[in-house]
Each structure stands twice: as C-alpha cells, then as structure tokens.
Amino acid sequence: MKVSTRSTFKVSATGEHRTGFCENCQTQTVKEFYMDGERRRIRMVCPVCGGMGKLIAKTFSVQPPDPPQCLSFRCLFRFFMDTLFCALLSNYHKRRVAYAEKNRHKVILERYRTGEPSPKTIWQAIYDNTKLTCPICRKYN
Amino acid sequence: MAQTQTWTDTGIQELILLLEEAAATGMESIVCLEMATPCTAAVASTFANPADTAIHHTDSGLLLAAIDTVGHATVNTTGDTITFDHVFTATGTKNVAGIHTCNNDDDVTFIECCFNAVLAVENTDTITIDGQSTIDQA
Numbered sequence: 141m142k143v144s145t146r147s148t149f150k151v152s153a154t155g156e157h158r159t160g161f162c163e164n165c166q167t168q169t170v171k172e173f174y175m176d177g178e179r180r181r182i183r184m185v186c187p188v189c190g191g192m193g194k195l196i197a198k199t200f201s202v203q204p205p206d207p208p209q210c211l212s213f214r215c216l217f218r219f220f221m222d223t224l225f226c227a228l229l230s231n232y233h234k235r236r237v238a239y240a241e242k243n244r245h246k247v248i249l250e251r252y253r254t255g256e257p258s259p260k261t262i263w264q265a266i267y268d269n270t271k272l273t274c275p276i277c278r279k280y281n
Numbered sequence: 282m283a284q285t286q287t288w289t290d291t292g293i294q295e296l297i298l299l300l301e302e303a304a305a306t307g308m309e310s311i312v313c314l315e316m317a318t319p320c321t322a323a324v325a326s327t328f329a330n331p332a333d334t335a336i337h338h339t340d341s342g343l344l345l346a347a348i349d350t351v352g353h354a355t356v357n358t359t360g361d362t363i364t365f366d367h368v369f370t371a372t373g374t375k376n377v378a379g380i381h382t383c384n385n386d387d388d389v390t391f392i393e394c395c396f397n398a399v400l401a402v403e404n405t406d407t408i409t410i411d412g413q414s415t416i417d418q419a
Contacts, residue, residue: 153412160405230283
C-alpha cells in the first residue's frame with residue numbers, strides 16, 4: 141500500500157487509551173488542565189489521589205524516512221536501511237497495540253502498553269517482533 | 282499497517298485561504314474515526330469529509346468536539362509548530378481507528394491520523410490525544 145505524506149508538514153500524534161477510573165483508588169478521573177513548559181495541556185487525573193486510569197495502550201507515531209539526499213551508493217543504502225527499519229518498527233507497534241487492546245483485562249508486560257522502550261535499531265526491531273509473536277517469550281522481559 | 286498521519290489536501294487549501302485572508306477558519310475541532318479495521322492516512326483522503334457520519338463517530342463521547350487546547354511551540358524555528366491536546370471520554374463500546382482535526386465550520390479536515398491499531402473503547406474509557414505539526418524548513 142502506498143503511504144503519501146508531506147515532507148515539510150510533519151505531523152506526529154499519539155492516542156493514550158486508559159480506563160476512566162483511577163488505578164489506585166477506583167475514583168472516576170476528571171479533566172485537568174496543566175502547564176508543560178509553556179504548553180497548556182490536558183489530562184485525566186483522579187480528584188482524590190492524583191492518580192490516572194489504568195493504561196490500556198498508547199499508540200506510537202512512526203515517521204517515514206527522509207528521502208535520499210544524493211544518488212551515491214552510500215545515500216541509497218542508508219535510505220534502504222532507514223526504510224527497512226521504519227517498516228519493522230511500524231509492524232512492531234501495530235502488533236503491540238493490537239495485543240495490548242486484546243488483553244486489556246489481562247496482565248501483560250508494561251512495555252507492550254506504553255511502547256517504551258521502542259526498538260532503536262533494525263536488529264532490535266527484528267528481535268522485538270519475533271518476541272511479540274511468541275506466546276511464551278512475550279510474557280518475560 | 283503503520284500508524285500514519287498527514288495534512289490533507291483540503292487542510293492545505295484552507296491554510297492558503299487563511300493566508301489570503303479569505304473565508305477560512307483555523308483548527309478548532311476534533312473527531313474520532315469509527316472503523317473496525319485500521320485505516321491509512323492520505324493527503325487526498327477519501328474519508329476526510331467531517332460531515333461523513335458513516336465513518337466519523339456521532340455519539341458515545343467520540344463525536345466532533347472543540348479541541349481542548351490548541352497552541353504553538355518551537356521545534357526548529359520560533360513558533361513553527363502547532364500543538365493540540367484533547368481528551369475523549371467514551372460513553373459506550375466503540376472502535377476508534379484514528380482522528381481528524383477540523384476547522385471551526387467543521388467542513389474541512391486539516392490533519393488525519395490513523396492509529397497503529399483499532400482502539401476498542403468501553404464505557405468511561407478515555408483517549409488522550411497529543412498532537413503536533415511542524416512546518417519544517419530544516
């Protein structure tokens with residue numbers, strides 16, 4: 141499938157899916173505006189203890205690789221490797237979010253809910269993808 | 282498919298109209314996409330029309346609403362980034378495949394984002410959207 145994006149209008153967005161009740165005291169969370177540096181932001185917090193709802197899954201914004209800057213073998217090879225990494229990373233986060241959503245009521249590793257740590261290299265991405273497909277391996281860190 | 286996000290063609294058109302000081306409005310609304318399977322964001326999106334109620338949520342707390350906070354930030358040059366945050370609180374069991382941000386008239390989609398996978402929300406669940414878009418000259 142062809143994915144078309146704009147190179148000069150970069151967009152990044154994440155969705156954090158949580159339950160509506162505090163994971164500490166089970167009170168329903170409410171909206172709270174807060175300042176993150178100069179940025180005015182919003183979150184759902186518990187009015188009693190300041191906790192948050194139980195995290196079910198957090199999506200991850202994968203950015204497409206930058207186009208090659210030259211036609212030399214080195215530039216093209218680098219672009220090929222970046223593209224390969226992007227595909228593996230996308231595949232990992234797609235499967236991770238689906239796995240976390242499917243197991244919302246079960247205990248799974250926190251890394252599959254938060255997406256952190258995210259693979260940083262091709263080999264890490266291959267390893268994490270393989271681990272996620274194995275029903276036994278994905279239970280252990 | 283990967284999570285994909287992009288400005289749509291209609292969003293660019295609206296932006297140009299804003300620069301031209303013609304009839305146009307800024308980013309003010311957000312809506313969740315209702316699909317059972319993951320979608321793919323595209324510049325010429327076939328489901329970017331906010332009035333298309335077959336694809337956009339119209340109830341259960343996931344419908345078109347004013348964005349909670351819209352601001353600006355700096356990534357490369359001063360004020361080159363628009364930021365937006367919003368919290369949806371579901372009032373029923375629904376599927377959320379992604380989001381659209383729209384203008385004040387709710388007739389143009391600026392940004393389309395399709396999540397990594399479909400989020401299956403239940404009653405009282407919340408989805409916190411953290412978005413930003415940089416006009417990149419770097």
